[in-house]
Amino acid sequence: MPKVKPPSVSITLSPTQVDTVLRSATDGGADSVGTRIVRGMNALRANGEGGRAVFADDDMADPRLSRSLLRGLSLLTCFDSSGEPRGIIEVAKELEMNSSTVHRYALTLVHLGLLERSPHTRKYSLPKQDFGETG
Numbered sequence: 001m002p003k004v005k006p007p008s009v010s011i012t013l014s015p016t017q018v019d020t021v022l023r024s025a026t027d028g029g030a031d032s033v034g035t036r037i038v039r040g041m042n043a044l045r046a047n048g049e050g051g052r053a054v055f056a057d058d059d060m061a062d063p064r065l066s067r068s069l070l071r072g073l074s075l076l077t078c079f080d081s082s083g084e085p086r087g088i089i090e091v092a093k094e095l096e097m098n099s100s101t102v103h104r105y106a107l108t109l110v111h112l113g114l115l116e117r118s119p120h121t122r123k124y125s126l127p128k129q130d131f132g133e134t135g
Contacts, residue, residue, distance in 0.1 A: 071101075076126075079126045083126065084125065108125075
């Protein structure tokens with residue numbers, strides 16, 4: 001009798017779900033991807049006026065670094081764990097960037113699970129930490 005191969009099963013997880021699994025596997029000790037990015041971005045920040053995410057000239061002049069990636073990830077420095085939603089215009093003013101560029105970067109970060117967009121207010125915030133819980 002020929003061996004019957006069991007059917008293969010494929011599960012696709014979102015970046016947020018992967019992050020939840022990783023944190024669970026390490027008893028909550030692992031930082032989320034978003035937390036690591038924000039921590040790294042904060043380390044790159046210069047002492048800008050008013051807390052703006054302004055980069056030191058050395059950071060932007062270093063040819064080994066991607067300026068567009070630094071600018072895109074700088075959006076994450078505008079959000080904190082309080083979950084306070086922020087609008088595109090507000091973030092664009094803080095970063096001194098074009099609002100259409102900020103919107104494009106924000107949409108990309110939402111797609112990656114690093115930001116959430118409220119369908120009611122159309123504002124953005126960091127994802128909630130209780131991804132898998134329902135209530």
